[in-house]
Amino acid sequence: MSNLKLGVEVVSAHDLHPKDGNGYSNPCVELHFEHQKFRTTVKDRDLNPQWNEIFYFNISDSSSLPSLPLEAYVYHVDRTTNSRSTIGKVQISGTSFVSQSDSVVLFYPLEKSHIFSRTKGELGLRVFVTGDPSVRSSTTLPDLNIFHHLPREQNQQSSASLGEGTVNEMRSVPPRGVRFFSASPSSTQPAEFQVKETRPSLGGRTYDLVEKVEYLFVKVVKARDLPSMDITGSLDPYVELRLGNYRGITKHFVKQRNPEWNEVFAFSMDRLQSSVLQVVVKDKDVVSDDFVGLINFDLHELPRREPPDSPLAPEWYWLVDKKGEKTKGELMLAVWIGTQADECFPIALLHDHAVKTTGFPHDSLIRSKVYHSPRLWYVRVNVIEAQDIIIADKTRFPDVFVVCQIGNQILKTKRIQAPNFSPFWNEDHIFVAAEPFEDPLILTVIDLVSSNKEEIIGRVRIHLTAVEKRADDRMLNTKWYSLEKHYVSAEAEQTKKEKFTSRIQLRICLDGGYHVLDESTHYSSDLRPTAKQLWRPSVGLVELGILNAENLQPMKNREGKGTCDTYCVAKYGQKWIRTRTIIGSLSPRYNEQYTWEVYDPATVLTVAVFDNCQLEQSSKDHQSNDSRIGKIRIRLSTLETGRIYTHSYPLIVLQSTGLKKMGDLHLAIRFSSTALLSTMLIYAKPLLPKMHYLRPLSMLQLDALRHHAVQIVAARLSRMEPPLRREVVEYMCDVESHLWSMRRSKAHFFRLIAVFSGLQAVARWLRDVCWWKNQITTVLVHILFLMLVFFPELIAPTIFLYSFLIGIWNYRFRPRFPPHMNTRISQADAVHPDELDEEFDSFPTIRSPDLVRLRYDRLRSVAGRMQTIAGDLATQGERLQALLSWRDPRATSIFLVGCLATAMFLYVTPFTVVVVVLGFYLMRHPVFRHKLPSAPLNFLRRLPARTDSLL
Template identity: 70%
Template sequence: MSNLKLGVEVVSAHDLNPKDGHGSCNPCVELHFDGQKFRTTVKENDLNPYWNELFYFNISDPSSLHNLALQAVVYHVNKSARSKTAIGKVQISGTSFVPQSDAVVLYYPLEKNNVFSSAKGELGLKTFLTDDPSLRSSTPLPDTEFFHDYQSENGIPFPNSTSRNRESRPDSTNTFHHLPREQSQHNSSVFTVDEMKSAPQTQARFFSPSSQQPFEFQLKETRPTLGGGQVVGGRVIPGEKPTSTYDLVEKVEYLFVRVVKARDLPSKDITGSLDPYVELRLGNNRARTRHFVKNQNPEWDDVFAFPIERLQSSVLEVLVKDKDVIKDDFVGMVTFNLTDLPRRAPPDSPLAPEWYWMRDEKGGKAKGELMLAAWIGTQADECFPIASHTDSTAGPTGSLLNSQIRSKVYHSPRLWYVRVNVIEAQDIIIADKTRFPEVFVRCQIGTQVFKTKPIQARTMSPLWNEEFMFVAAEPFEEALLLTVFDRVASNKEETIGRVQVPLATVEKRWDNREIDTKWYILDKHGVTEEDKEKKKDKFSSRLHLRICLDGGYHVLDESTHYSSDLRPTAKQLWRPSIGLLELGIRNADGLQPMKTRERKGTCDAYCVAKYGQKWVRTRTVLNNLSPRYNEQYTWEVYDNATVLTVAVFDNSQLEKGGEENKDARIGKVRIRLSTLETGRVYTHTYPLLVLHNSGLKKMGELHLAIRFSSTSLLNTMLIYAKPLLPKLHYLQPLSMMQLEILRNHAVQIVALRLSKMEPPLRKEVVEYMSDVESHLWSMRRSKANFSRLMSVFSGIIAVGRWFSDVCYWKNPLTTVLVHILFVMLVCFPELIVPTIFLYSFLIGMWNYRLRPRHPPHMDTRISRADSVHPDELDEEFDSFPTTRSPELVRMRYDRLRSVAGRIQTVVGDIATQGERLQMLLNWRDPRATAIFLVFCVCTAMVLYVTPFSVLVVVSGFYMMRHPRFRHKMPSATINFFRRLPARTDSML
């Protein structure tokens, strides 16, 4: 069997015929060759689409290749009518196919599909022959109509023929290959770099036309039955017994057992002692308390929770045992029938524990009593957060009391900016009297260190007047330490004196009022307290400072692109809340194994959510790739231009040497509150996406329920007119460099504080939630940001293309109508501004039906995460400073220089155009300036005698003149402007 294949890369198309009645079309390309048919994705509303999709055809008989032909048909897809219309076709003979090494992209003009159709535009294709045995041909499409099947919720057409055939032919989906296309005009020539020739081809997935993102990476709306009832259309329809608490998660019943204490237990060991603990049994479900050493009256006060749906027995056995080296001895037991246990639901009072006599193994009365309480409740019970759950029992520790698996709520410390103004010093004393000291001051709070410039003190009273900003957290445990140094040599410094200022004594402010300065006496370095008391050493050096705690700022401890809290630090400036945010963390599905335990891949997953100063952590569900949490949390909202962050981690602290392990990232979700409708319940499954060195990977899905409730619609509307940040950010703004440094310090402080809590929220968790690595260089992010910049101007570019078509009379009827509208606006100029606003209103109302129905989520296409080069990923995940080999670093440096060189060229070209405008009047080119001045005088005289409306009409008609009156050569004005000098001649 021959391995010869035909590779066809569909690159792009240009100037296609509009087919949807709005001046655009939804194009896709169908390829037909040797009885096989493939299809590209659909590009919505794009007359100049880019695909860059590669397909491989099997060649059944290579000897008859010259008799075969490749046919590429461009279709317009009408999604509402479920039909397709041919725009044009291209046919390539088999005799024109070349080897892959000689293949180039060629643009073919589109031909008419039939006599009655019209064709316009061109299609870019790259065809080549290859006999690489490692390449597999793409999966062919079924020979049926394209639009027989639709995804019901998302409107996504599947390449399968019908819904009844989808399950019978699961492999008949459209499959193609992506190639990295650095020379793509769609991205920009700025980021044209030489990629490695061995770039692997990754199999792509079917993309939705609406989002241009793989279907598996999109949000999917669900309609679960929550605690409050069924969710329909974003509203919770109450059931038979609606509950106001925990109505965003499923109502799950638990058997709660609270083991309080025991008394008068018998001795079991030879020494007469007892090491008691309690074991709970419910069929195969077991749990146990910690044991006490030599204690016959132990007190545990532990709570256990058993999910009712997982119980395998109707009898609860509570056993008291004596821990021994070989075999644990039986002490006594208490049994309960589940049907006899009471049910409890808040706000009922907690169930009071009782004393129970214990029975021995034969059913007789045993010595000792056990105090406990058992009842059936839900996750609304106040014991639920402190209970040890049986779905967390199968860990390697074997104990439910491990603090690492319980759910907790954390509050990050309140952060302040510390402003330190080092003004001057007086009476500096040094040991060497023959030289003038070179003095500088080092300011330090914890790990934050800043230094002033060294000043040569000829009068022994140096003056600096430099200001520094620090971050400090309440309660202020660390003091401000200022040390005065004398630089004796380039590598030697001597301490002159120091002063320590407790931050608790520093004045606080929340406005821009001036703070009084103070003089601080320096303590001489090396002088003991005993010498100070005896006054043997006289030292009168002092330091002039201005110190304050600025509470009028918002101390940012998250990414600079988003924040979950915009309030100032000082409580005196806080505004009342505008609403309430409720989050229900339901469950996760399809998590990837993160570790191996008992020769099986497993995961110990927990979720962390952050909004404002409140962090929440769900319990850890062990040995489960589809954990169920059903936990609900609430936050007060003070500004809806904030972001909620939810992330999933794998708990690595339960293994041996767990303190040295880092909790692995599983995925993250960010939701901006301003994109949520008030009062609506959003129930979606969010894909957990993580970018690894090997590429983008979906780690599972997270099921969330979110609701934003507004206390006052008027207050929510008025918040849009208020400043985003506190007042001091505008009265005394901080530089971008300062903000970045202070943000990093704030993250480290929050991470340190939260890591000291029990259970600790580890440093890697806080850093991942705060995006501490977002400021590091990434080729992928640079390309993505440039693509975002180009998409911002896409509307202006589209208007420019439309106006160019009008000027060149591409559609004579449209051009005539534009002429009429243009004359009307010139004759009635007072209608220009109202017309613009009226059109804006109409466009906005028209787009209302197309408004987003789902919260925004991570977009792999915008992030360029689905087509990033492996070497760029390795560079992105490299440590700082780098740990790679010098050869690899040299290659990346050369690539960076290539990218920076193109950016440098573009910036230089823009600067050149601006400098040419300046050169018109500064006589750099005397002849050009003279010509321009004469033109200005003549133009001024004409404008004085010519009505302005006539001038505008003539200019507009000249710009929209018919192509027969146009010349292909540039105009005299453009020639004149291009001949003007710029400052490039003066650059080295």
């Protein structure tokens, strides 16, 4: 075999023929040479792709090289059908191969692959022969059928694994231009991060969105006349349930022969290891517990019930000894077989595959629970003025300000010099408070004696329960409040005898006409005002079935193996739900269903999975936070009415080490519209309550109020049983979304590019029309242009008709799955480790000064580019303003003369003629065009801007 190798650099392609029906293609290039095949990566939705990838072919016989052609096929890859179609091909004869030093990039026109194909465009290649021994040949492609079914990420990996020499060559290729960020990624993400449709077996009369699961319920009510077991005649009773290897234990009472437990236990029927249930009453002892009595139940003889069946009434059962003989004491029980729709299921302690230990000490931490977040109000305080301010130093005028405080929310007024001892502020301050109102409003009037000394003049305490509630923008009456004197302990007796007459004028109300933003507006699950009298009727119901999770990543070690103790939290409106904690399972089954009323479809249902880290914590280690496993957001407006969506959602978490898939969560969702007409009409109504528009709040106020609202909700929910911990509430409400992140900045930048991609496509199409790239299209556009000019009444109908036809055409391409978090759009699949470390850094930072300096310099670089773009836009606007501002007298004179001449021309020339001439001029043939800029553009670029005035 020859030591020579054929190097082929696939640079780019231009003006490819669209293949996907939307005016785009997903092109890739496949190279064939002497029974060797290599393929580039796929560029999604790009008619002008750039690859800059190098491949090396082995040359078996250098003497036969002139007779060996190189073939390059350009394919369109259809990811939905896992197929490909040919865009065009290029064939290069072996006689044109040159050495690497003489090689240049040449653009070859694409040829038709067959007689009926439509082909256009060019492919840029650099082909050369090299004898460098350090260059290694690339790895041959796998079978084509395998390639067709590879997702995009694996396709890139296969191209990247073509050989070490190839990767090094690809990295050595210099970029073809400077970009603000790296190239915009496609919105298509790898298959492992995509939503997948599932077909679970749903059933049940009450819970029809989850799988029907049967449970053995045991309700231990109470006991009576139990025998005494100790020498002292006392008894410390508790009840133990035995079902194979499973155990359930009630709490024990001290010295109580007639205890009452009222506890419910549930055992999953599909994992039972015994057909006999033993209910054993024991006496708690220091060394070993004493046996009191037992009751046996045959599972085959137990009654079955399912709502709406009536609850099963408990019965008294005689206790028997180990020999089966009747003994002293009775136990009241209820034993039946039911489903998760049973009313006892939420309060039952479940014992299934997750709990096999004897007695679990954290019953309250693993139960399911429905929470209702507190109703939040905006407290508006208008501090108007104060009168008769009394200060200790009578020789100076007071420098007074007021500190307003509710809980940990503190706001201050500006300082006022009061020559008449009656300062006037008239400032508005807004707080967040939650029902029931626990913290009062405290206003403290303070005199600034010196730069480092303050004296309290007086204080007033106002309980919010006595404050008037307001649902509209009506003006409330002011009220005077007497200030309470602030006493210093050393002179308290003498000061109390003095008469204190200072007072303050306030206007206070609880604003209920706002929606208190306890979460990000983009992900809001409730847009109603606080005042219930302003609520509109509900327009539907959303039902959520939390089925199960699969392939969870271990979060902790127990008994020498990785495991998880997971639970799910869902939030919509004021209702939060928490499923039971499934202990010790990487594939937990929840099968719990919940329902919410819907008042606006433009809202988001949020579901998250957490690992319960409180079950094994000692008293010294009670600060461990529950670990995040993943979060899912579902916008109700994207759901079809009445359809049941059963999908598997990937649980994606961005950690400081990178993007990680934690597992999959299976959900069933149904949005039912109870008032279809009201649902349609609500799209024309304001998104937020009217007070947001009548008395709008600033962005700074909204950010501060949202932060305090989340803290209030987190504090209230963390005090419930079981507690919904603070880190859970903050994660559900996206409290960290406002912090700076290079990754988020890139994501928003590319979102902005994607928004304007349609305008760019129209501009490219108009450019092609004006440059006569397709003569038939250009002629048809001329005809349409003439029709619209001479019949202008057709313009508006044509635009709306085209919009209607485009919408009907896109109906078949509508999304079939609910939208989910996209790793490509989020810039999370290729984020730099240092950017991740910066994103997960605390606020304020705890990193070293050198690292902070490095990140600051990087931020300055990015901000400098953004600053340059903003300056360029401002320059163009200032140049337009300079046309009439006489900053350049000669340019303004020329413009005014031109305006006068144009006005006289337009007065005597019909408007239709002007439009026709202008349109034909813009679409003139390239023969009549010049490559230099036009005179108006040159004139505009010479106009002055305010850049000369910048320092």
